[in-house]
Every structure is written in C-alpha cells, then in structure tokens.
Amino acid sequence: MLAKTNSFALNGVKGFKIDIEIDINAGLPSYDMVGLPDTAIKESRERIRSAIKNSGLNYPVKKITINLAPADLKKEGPVFDLAIATGILAASEQIKTLKYKDYILLGELSLDGSVRHINGLLPTLIAGLESGYTKYIIPKANENEASYLSKAECYAVSSLSEVVEFLSGINNIPKVECSEYRIDETINKFHTDFADVKGQFMAKRALEISVSGGHNILMIGPPGAGKTMLAKCVPTIMPNMTFEEAIEVTKIHSIAGVLDQNQGIVKTRPFRSPHHTATVPSLTGGGANCKPGEISLAHNGVLFLDEMPEYSRKTLETLRQPLEDGVVVISRAKMTLEYPCHFMLVASMNPCPCGNFGSSTPCKCSPHEIHKYVNRLSGPLLDRIDLQVEVDSVSYDDLRSKVKAESSAAIKERVEKAREIQRERFKGSGIFTNSEMTNAMLEEYCSISKQSEQLMEIAFDKLKLSGRANARILKVARTIADLDGTQNIETRHIAEAIQYRSLDRKYWE
Secondary structure (H helix, E strand, C coil): CEEEEEEEEEECCEEEEEEEEEEEECCCCEEEEECCECHHHHCHHHHHHHHHHHCCCCCCCCEEEEEEECCCCCECCCCCHHHHHHHHHHHCCCCCCCHHHHCEECCEECCCCEEECCCCHHHHHHHHHHCCCCEEEEEHHHHHHHCCCCCCEEEEECEHHHHHHHHCCCCCCCCCCCCCCCCCCCCCCCCCCHHHCCCCHHHHHHHHHHHHHCCCEEEECCCCCCHHHHHHHHHHHCCCCCHHHHHHHHHHHHHHCCCCCCCCCCCCCCEECCCCCCCHHHHHEECCCCEECHHHHCCCCEEEECCHHHCCHHHHHCCHHHHHHCEEEEECCCCEEEEECCCEEEEEECCCCCCCCCCCCCCCCCHHHHHHHHCCCCHHHHHCCCEEEECCCCCHHHHHCCCCCCCHHHHHHHHHHHHHHHHHHCCCCCCCCHHHCCHHHHHHHCCCCHHHHHHHHHHHHHCCCCHHHHHHHHHHHHHHHHHHCCCCCCHHHHHHHHHCCCHHHHCCC
16 A cells, blocks of 8 residues: 655755655565665664554564655655654554644654654744645654744654554644743853953953944954953843844754754854864864854854964865855755854954064064964955954953953943844845945945045055955944944044954054
C-alpha cells in the first residue's frame, strides 16, 4: 500500500515542503530510500524500526521503498523521522484514517519511540506558514519555540504512540498555547556597567554614538587601558529588541542549535566574541552542513573582535562584504545558502606589537614593526569602520577616584531616544539605523551648510579619505545630531565625527 506524509526542510533560513512517499509491497524484506538523503536520514532506518517496535506497534517485514520529493534537492538531518514512521504505519494500515495528511510532521525519534528536540523549528514553521500550511505536529521539547507564532496550529507530542493515538482519534492533544513576547531587561552576563569604567570619557562617548546609530567602531590603545571592559559594557546600552528582530535572531540560533529551549526565543541582543584563532567557516558559516557562523549569530547584535590584528588576514577580509551588505552568501559545491548578518562590529587593537606606542611606557618596537603590525588591517576594511578612537592609559587619580561615572541605564535612555528618531525617519523603508542609509538617503537626510562643506573638504584632502569614509562621516554626524535632538546637522557635529576618523592616518604616515 502507498501512503504520503508531509514534512519541511530548510535551505539556510528558508524552507521548502517535502513529500514523503512510502510504498510497502510483498517481497523480500528491504528498506530503500531515494531522493538525495544525507547520512543522518539514511540511518533513520534503525531508529524508526526500533521506535515502532518499542511503541507496541508492528514493523512490516516487507519491501519498503521511501521517496523524498522533490528528488533533486539535498535533504539533511533527522527531522523527517516522525513523518517517515507515520507513513510506514499508515501504509501498513496501522493508522486507518487519513487525518495525517492534514499535518506537517517534524521530529527525530529515539529508539524507545520518544520524539526528540530538533534544530531549526522556528524558521521551518515560518516557511510553512508562508507556503499556506497551518497545522503541525512537533516535538514536545520545541513547544516553547513554537508558542510565539500565533498563526501556527501546533500539537506538541512526546512519543510516536501519542502521535498514532492522536491521528487515530483515540486521544486528543491540546494545541500549543501562544506566548506573549515581553521585553526583558538586558542580561548583564559580564556584570559590567559604564559607571564602573574609570576615565575614558572620549571612548564612552564614541561607544554611545556607535550604538545609537549602529556604527562599527575600533578602539586603539595600550594593554590594560580598558578596551575589553568597554566592549563588554556595550550590551548594557544596546536598545531593546522588537518582536520582529527577536524572531530573526531566534531563527538563526535555532538552526545553529544554540537556542535556549526553556526560553523559546532570544530576547536580548547577541554579543559574540570569537577567539582570534577562528577560521573563515567558523566566522562566516559553512562546514559540511553549512551552519551559520559567528557573524550570523551576532545578527541584530554585536560582534566583538578583541586584538583585531591577531586574526588572520584571510579571516578579516571575509568581513568586508557582510559589513557592507548585511548578508553572507555561503557557496559550496552542493549548495549555496544565504544568512542574514546585520551586526555592529566592535573591535580593539594595540597600537604596536609591544602595545606601548603613544603611551607613557616606552615603546620597544621599530617603525618598520609598527607599520607592519598595523597594516594587518587593510585599508578597505578600515574604510568600513565608522569610528576609530584612542583609548589612553588611565591616570592614577582617575583610577582611585570615588566619583561614580554615568551609569549604563542613563546612557541607554539617550540611545533609545536616538533610535526612536531613526525609526520614525526611515519608517517603511526597510532600514532602522543611520549606518544603513543609502546614498540617496544621504542627500535627503544629511544636507549640511557651506561652512560644514568647507570643513569636510579640508578633512577629505588632509586625511586622504575615500568616498566611503566621507559618507560614513556624514552618517556619524547624523547620529550625533540625533543624540543632540537637532533636526539639522551642524558644523560641530561634523567636527566631532571627523575626529573619530583621524586615526585612519596616524599610524600609517
């Protein structure tokens, strides 16, 4: 007998429907699967046979043929176990109704018949809803993840026998209740606050501007100046995520298998800090299954590269296109996937190999060594970093001062106000921050006076800036004006934005 069940597969963050056809005929017992299954799917034979037997059901000792359609697309992972097992039971007439045809079945089976958690459920459900499918049978372990999609009619199961009883009408399974998205306060996992940072007023100001407009920032300073501590304070002033942003982040984390199942959704902006030995695939994504990399896991959040020149040149250069486009395209022989990666880059570096160039401690490096060290960062990559700020050594008076600096909560208030101005400005355009402005938007929102034009011209000639750097100065000036609450960009805003680009040339001359 022939039975046909429904499931879904993922291609990056997008999904497509899979028709699973099971044909059972008389003949020598065999189990053949076609339709480009990967190893995990081929190995499902033993899982499914044990799961059916240990659920008190009969595994047919006949010729079983399974087709995963469309046959020309590669299928990966154990997500089809539940759909295949249900199809075998339907084809062997152990499930006598056709109710199973109304559902998309998703789940991995254990040998005892229990249904295990799967990765990538949220993007799968979203893809299914976009294709017009509303009813799903999912693992109980993924219940929290599915609860945030009000349009999806999900039924969470913990075992194969429970599925059979539900489809046969013996038992009723309640629909997964919808959860309300509530914005949580930022989880301070580093236990840091800007109030605890001594001195470094210019660096704090630069980070506030950076977060307000979504601009990339590079901090240059000697060891122990507080660059890493400043970076770890950034999450405490990041604006709260909207529900749409949270869903985007959750999709990627779910595919990567790093989603907290107790939460079911990511409520705080990601802060990713890969080690300097990170490879290109670990940063951009890839590998055998083309999983998301660190830059995609940092989507709508922060990617922190500590001691940036220590990363390999090849690894750093792969950031150029994602920084510009907000997406990364992973091309392999078998597939091409696209993952979103709209992140804010926060980087730090020493000014020289010994780290003391320009500080009160004598530098032991030769000019050639300094030039070689700093040139590990290419000009095109630096062009994509909006703010470059010096972080000087902290004086003893600042270090021992009992005066409390401004708290992260106070800075975050200003950031939220600036972001609200930008949301209103770009409403309906598909962008949300000043850093994303197109050239046409620069003409519309970044018009400046003749005096400011003269200042920009001087800076352009003196610092030998590129056209991209010129545009980024205007974007930063627009953010500074938003923090000031002024509609027009003034000369002082341009002047402040320019000073954050002056490091472009200081160590290269």
